[in-house]
Amino acid sequence: MISEALDYIRVEVRDYLSVTDAEVSTGHLHSLSSDALNPGVRIALVNVGQETTTRNAPHVVRNASGLTEYQEPPVYLNCHLMFAFDFSAYQTNMIRLSETIELFQSKRFFDASNERPANPFPSGLDRLVFDMCSPEFEQLNHIWGVLGGVYLPSILYKVRLLKIQSDETIAGPEVTSLHVQTGFKRK
Template identity: 30%
Template sequence: MIHSSLRFLTRTINDYLSMKNGLDENKIFLTHVSDESGVAIPDKSLGLSLVNIEEEKIFKEQNTAFINANGSVEYRNPELKLNLYVLISANYQNKDIDDPSDDYYEGLKQLSYVISLFQSKNVFTNDNTPAMASEDPNIKKLILELYSYSFEQMYNFWSVLGTKYLPSVLYKVRLLKIQEEELISDALPIEEIDLLSKTKEL
């Protein structure tokens, strides 16, 4: 589900950028930020990268018992809710020309388009975005929140990524639910308690 969620976001951004730019070409790629040779994002494009996964504990489900269509009680581990931290970076630094300022400007423009997209629509459901269900029917809802961090955190963050800073924006993608359908056990539900027979025994 993580892979399909990020692929869905990548395609959504590409569709929006194609509309804004009037060009039918991919402008953003699901990719690492860096590799052994340096920046892994293709030149003159944006990169969407997963940089962290955390468990959402505030809304953690505690219920382990569920009644199925046959009326039996099924016991499963509670579903897992995840938050994904997604970095969108602009790699517009064409070194083949003497003046890279045009590339830098273009990168900031494309990054601004992405911010505009998620400002206008930051909640994706199967109802308001049918393409999400076709990508993966298990994805029910994605909420995108702009995540801000300090200059010190930014320095440490890019040091860990192992490359120089690129114009970028970090989003927290909330409440990706994962529920494996494997049963712990099952049983018939308790429908009544016979207190009368217990009283007679006493």
């Protein structure tokens, strides 16, 4: 699912910026400084974490025939994406950076209801919600240091609610009655 989400986002950015397919790529940021022949926008996954507010989902589901099955609840991920701009002219970097911010300001979430015919929303995804992150200078320095790259004009977004779930289920017995034992004894 992460790969499908990145591909979808890459096409959205490419089309919004009106640049060629080769000018928007996904991958490591450290290779940008050594790749002067291919300028453009690089989208890199810099962190993945679990959305903790959605952890208490039920483990029991009913299938199409009404039988009970046990299935582990989905894991919802927050993915931090860095959009780094390395065009030949610094002014072009600033323009593309502004346009990318404009894209996610005008369209904070992506799902099947607002897909474009040229880029259909992946069927395995529910919704992608974009929140801009504003790390402090020290945090930004650490991020770029860990990524091994030379600092480039960039923006960091947290993409929320990327759903990962296995289709594996285990048949369970039908619950027909409950027996409650309180531990209290009558005298």
